[in-house]
Amino acid sequence: MMSSFNEIDLDLLKRLSEADGIGGREREVSRIVTSYGRKYSDEIQYDNLGSVILKSAGKSRVNTPKIMLSSHMDEVGFMVRSITEDGYVNLLPVGGWWGHVMPAQEMTITTANSEKIIGVIGSRAPHGLPAEIKEKVIQPMDMYLDLGVNSRKSVEGLGVSIGDMITPNVLFREMNDSNYLMGKAWDDRCCVGVGLEVLKNLSESDYEADVYFAATTQEEVGIRGARTAVHTIKPDVAIALDVTTATDTPFDKKGMKLGDGVVLSVLDSLTIGNSGLVQMMEEIVQDLSLDVRYDFMTVGGTDACNIHKMMDGVVSMTLSLPTRYMHSPRLIIHREDYIQTIKLVTEFCRRLNLEKLNQLKASIGITNFRENHYLD
Amino acid sequence: MFIDMPLFDKLSEIDSVSGDEKDISLLLKSEYEALTDTIIYDNLGSIFAVKKSKKKNAPHVMIVGHMDEVGFILKKINENGTIRALALGEVKSTSLLGTSVRLKTRNNKTINGMLLAYDKTENVLDESKEVLVDFGFENKEEAIRNDLNFGDRIAFANQSGQFLNNRRLFSKNWDGRYAPLMGIEVLKAIKDHEFDFDLYIGCTVQEQVGFRGIQTATNLVKPDLGIVLDTNKAFDYQTDIKEKNGELGKGVLINFYDTTVLPNRLLLTTLKNICEENNLLHQYYYSMEGSDAAWINKLRVGTPTLFINVPIRNMNTPSSIMDIKDYGAAKSALLLFLESLTAKKIQEFKEENR
Numbered sequence: 001m002m003s004s005f006n007e008i009d010l011d012l013l014k015r016l017s018e019a020d021g022i023g024g025r026e027r028e029v030s031r032i033v034t035s036y037g038r039k040y041s042d043e044i045q046y047d048n049l050g051s052v053i054l055k056s057a058g059k060s061r062v063n064t065p066k067i068m069l070s071s072h073m074d075e076v077g078f079m080v081r082s083i084t085e086d087g088y089v090n091l092l093p094v095g096g097w098w099g100h101v102m103p104a105q106e107m108t109i110t111t112a113n114s115e116k117i118i119g120v121i122g123s124r125a126p127h128g129l130p131a132e133i134k135e136k137v138i139q140p141m142d143m144y145l146d147l148g149v150n151s152r153k154s155v156e157g158l159g160v161s162i163g164d165m166i167t168p169n170v171l172f173r174e175m176n177d178s179n180y181l182m183g184k185a186w187d188d189r190c191c192v193g194v195g196l197e198v199l200k201n202l203s204e205s206d207y208e209a210d211v212y213f214a215a216t217t218q219e220e221v222g223i224r225g226a227r228t229a230v231h232t233i234k235p236d237v238a239i240a241l242d243v244t245t246a247t248d249t250p251f252d253k254k255g256m257k258l259g260d261g262v263v264l265s266v267l268d269s270l271t272i273g274n275s276g277l278v279q280m281m282e283e284i285v286q287d288l289s290l291d292v293r294y295d296f297m298t299v300g301g302t303d304a305c306n307i308h309k310m311m312d313g314v315v316s317m318t319l320s321l322p323t324r325y326m327h328s329p330r331l332i333i334h335r336e337d338y339i340q341t342i343k344l345v346t347e348f349c350r351r352l353n354l355e356k357l358n359q360l361k362a363s364i365g366i367t368n369f370r371e372n373h374y375l376d
Numbered sequence: 377m378f379i380d381m382p383l384f385d386k387l388s389e390i391d392s393v394s395g396d397e398k399d400i401s402l403l404l405k406s407e408y409e410a411l412t413d414t415i416i417y418d419n420l421g422s423i424f425a426v427k428k429s430k431k432k433n434a435p436h437v438m439i440v441g442h443m444d445e446v447g448f449i450l451k452k453i454n455e456n457g458t459i460r461a462l463a464l465g466e467v468k469s470t471s472l473l474g475t476s477v478r479l480k481t482r483n484n485k486t487i488n489g490m491l492l493a494y495d496k497t498e499n500v501l502d503e504s505k506e507v508l509v510d511f512g513f514e515n516k517e518e519a520i521r522n523d524l525n526f527g528d529r530i531a532f533a534n535q536s537g538q539f540l541n542n543r544r545l546f547s548k549n550w551d552g553r554y555a556p557l558m559g560i561e562v563l564k565a566i567k568d569h570e571f572d573f574d575l576y577i578g579c580t581v582q583e584q585v586g587f588r589g590i591q592t593a594t595n596l597v598k599p600d601l602g603i604v605l606d607t608n609k610a611f612d613y614q615t616d617i618k619e620k621n622g623e624l625g626k627g628v629l630i631n632f633y634d635t636t637v638l639p640n641r642l643l644l645t646t647l648k649n650i651c652e653e654n655n656l657l658h659q660y661y662y663s664m665e666g667s668d669a670a671w672i673n674k675l676r677v678g679t680p681t682l683f684i685n686v687p688i689r690n691m692n693t694p695s696s697i698m699d700i701k702d703y704g705a706a707k708s709a710l711l712l713f714l715e716s717l718t719a720k721k722i723q724e725f726k727e728e729n730r
Binding site for chain 1 (some may be wrong): 394395396397398399400401402405417418419420421422423449451462464482504505526527581582585586588589591592593595596
C-alpha cells in the first residue's frame with residue numbers, strides 16, 4: 001500500500017495564520033495559496049467571488065471522479081465602521097465575535113494601499129466601576145480601536161478609510177510544548193494548510209481521481225464562496241475541512257482533546273455526512289493506524305452544508321480539526337491533529353476511483369446511474 | 377378500501393431516519409421498476425420514476441414528497457452499556473418515555489431497545505436534543521461486540537395497523553410514508569396514460585433535518601410544475617384550539633399557506649373546482665410550519681407549486697393517525713388533476729401572477 005507522506009511545513013502554517021483576510025478580502029491568503037500551490041498543481045482557476053481552485057489531475061483519463069477539498073480562507077474580523085472627531089475607530093464585526101475576547105487586544109487595520117496600521121481596542125479601568133457594569137459583557141458594536149492619535153484628520157492621514165479590514169495583530173507561536181501551535185485565524189487557515197500539504201503529497205503519488213483544492217471565500221458571513229466554487233468544479237465528492245471546538249480546557253471538559261487525532265464529522269447542524277464516506281474514512285484510519293474521534297456539532301456548519309445541496313447533490317462530509325478559543329484573537333491547535341488529517345485526506349484522494357464512488361452512492365441507495373447527469 | 381394494504385404494511389415496516397433512506401429507496405426502486413423504464417437519482421439519494429411524454433421538449437411535472445422519518449443517531453456508548461443518541465428532526469419530547477426503538481447494525485442485524493428517562497423527574501429529551509437508549513447491554517464492551525457504531529440510526533419500532541372501524545390507520549411514520557405510498561399508487565393508476573408532459577414521481581431525502589433533498593431533487597428534475605405530497609398536523613380534537621384546522625375525515629387539504637411557500641392561486645382554484653365537481657371531500661388548511669414546497673417554488677427560475685396533503689394526528693411521534701377517506705379524496709383529486717393537465721395549462725399556471 002502507498003502511504004508515504006512529506007514532513008509538514010511549519011513556515012507555511014505561520015504565513016497562513018499571519019495573513020490578514022476577512023470575508024470578501026481574502027487576497028493576501030489566496031496569494032499564499034497560489035504561490036505555494038503552483039508547483040503542485042496542474043491548473044489554477046478562480047470563481048468570481050475570489051475562491052481559488054488548485055487542480056491536481058489524476059492519471060485516469062476516462063470517467064475520472066472529481067474530488068473537491070474545501071477550506072475557507074476568510075477569518076472573523078471587523079471593518080472600520082466610522083471614525084470619531086477625536087480619532088477613534090468604531091468597529092463593525094464581520095463574522096461572530098464575543099465581547100469577552102476583544103478589549104485590550106491589538107488589531108491591524110489594512111488600508112486600501114495595503115498599509116498596516118496597528119491600534120488597540122479600548123478597555124475600562126476597573127477602579128470604582130459599579131458591579132452591574134463590571135459584570136456585563138461589552139457588545140462588539142460598542143467597542144472602538146485606539147490608534148494613539150488625536151483627530152479624525154490624523155486617522156485619515158494614515159490612509160485609513162471607512163470599510164477597511166481590521167484583524168487581530170497576533171504572531172504565530174510554538175508553545176512550550178512545541179506540538180501546541182498558537183496563532184490567529186486557525187479557523188480555517190490550518191485547513192488551508194491541510195489542502196496545500198495534501199497537494200504536495202499527491203504530486204509524488206499515483207492516483208486516479210482529479211483533485212480540486214478549493215480555498216474558499218466568505219464562509220464566516222454565510223458560507224457563500226463554497227457555493228460558487230462548487231459550480232466552478234462540479235465535483236462528485238467533497239470533503240470540507242474545517243475546525244471544530246476543542247473541549248479540553250477548564251471551561252468545558254467534554255472530551256474533544258487537542259492531539260488525539262483525526263475527527264470524523266458524522267453530522268453538524270446543517271449537513272449529514274454520507275455514511276459510505278464516513279466508513280471509507282474509518283477504513284483508512286485503520287490502515288494508517290491513525291487515531292480517530294467523532295464529531296456531532298449541533299451548532300453551526302461548514303462549507304459542506306452548501307456544497308452537498310448544490311446542483312443535483314454532492315457526496316460530502318466534513319473532516320474537523322479541533323481548536324481552542326475559536327473566534328478569538330488567539331487560537332491553539334495541535335501538530336499531531338494537523339499531521340494525521342493531512343495523511344487521511346491524502347490517502348483518501350489516492351484511493352478514490354469510479355468504483356469507490358459508486359460504492360459511496362450505493363451506501364444511500366443509489367444503485368442505478370442511468371441518465372444521472374447534471375446538465376446546465 | 378382506498379389503500380393498498382400489503383404495500384402500506386411493507387412501507388411501514390421499513391426504517392428511514394434522515395440520511396439513511398437506503399432501505400426505503402431500494403423498495404421504491406423495485407416498485408418503480410415494474411411501472412416505468414427510467415429511474416433517476418440525485419446524489420443525496422432522492423429517487424424518481426420518470427414517465428416520458430411522446431412529445432419532444434415536453435414540460436416537466438414533479439410529484440414529490442419526502443421518504444425520511446424522524447429518529448435518532450448514535451453518538452456515544454456509555455460505560456454502563458446505555459447509548460446516547462441525538463434526535464434527527466422534530467421529535468416530540470412528550471411522547472418518548474418507554475418508547476420502543478430499534479437499530480439496524482452495519483451487518484443488517486436489528487437490535488430492539490427502549491428509551492429511558494435521563495433523570496429522576498423522568499425527562500427523556502434533554503436540552504441538547506439527546507436521548508438515552510437501553511438496548512439491554514450490561515456494559516460498553518457488549519455494545520461494541522454487537523457491532524454498534526457511531527452514526528448508526530435508531531428509529532421508532534414499527535407499530536402500524538387499522539383501528540376497529542377500518543376507517544383510520546396508524547403508523548409510526550405517516551409523515552414519510554404518505555408520499556411513497558401515494559406515488560406508487562398514482563404510478564399504477566396512470567400506467568397506460570399518455571401525457572403531453574414528462575412526469576417525475578418520486579421521493580426525497582433529509583426533509584426532517586432541513587428540507588435538503590428537495591433542493592438537489594429540484595435541480596435534478598428541473599420542474600415546470602411541482603406537486604408536493606405531505607402530511608399536516610390535524611387540529612381538530614385538542615381541548616385548547618380556537619378553530620379547527622385540518623379535520624380527520626373531512627378530506628384532502630387545500631393548503632393555501634405555509635410559512636415558507638405561497639401556493640400558486642390558479643392551482644389552488646383548480647384543485648378546489650375538481651373536488652367540488654366530483655364530490656370529493658376537501659377542506660381549506662393553513663400551516664404554521666415550513667415544507668419542501670418552498671424549495672421547488674423558489675429554486676432556479678421558480679416553479680408554480682401545489683400541495684395535495686392530508687391531515688394526521690400525532691405527527692413525529694411513535695404512532696400517527698390518518699383517515700382513509702382523506703387519503704382517498706387526495707388520490708382521486710390528484711388523478712383527476714393529472715388527467716386534466718396539459719402543457720398549455722402548465723404555462724397558464726406560470727403566468728398566473730403576471
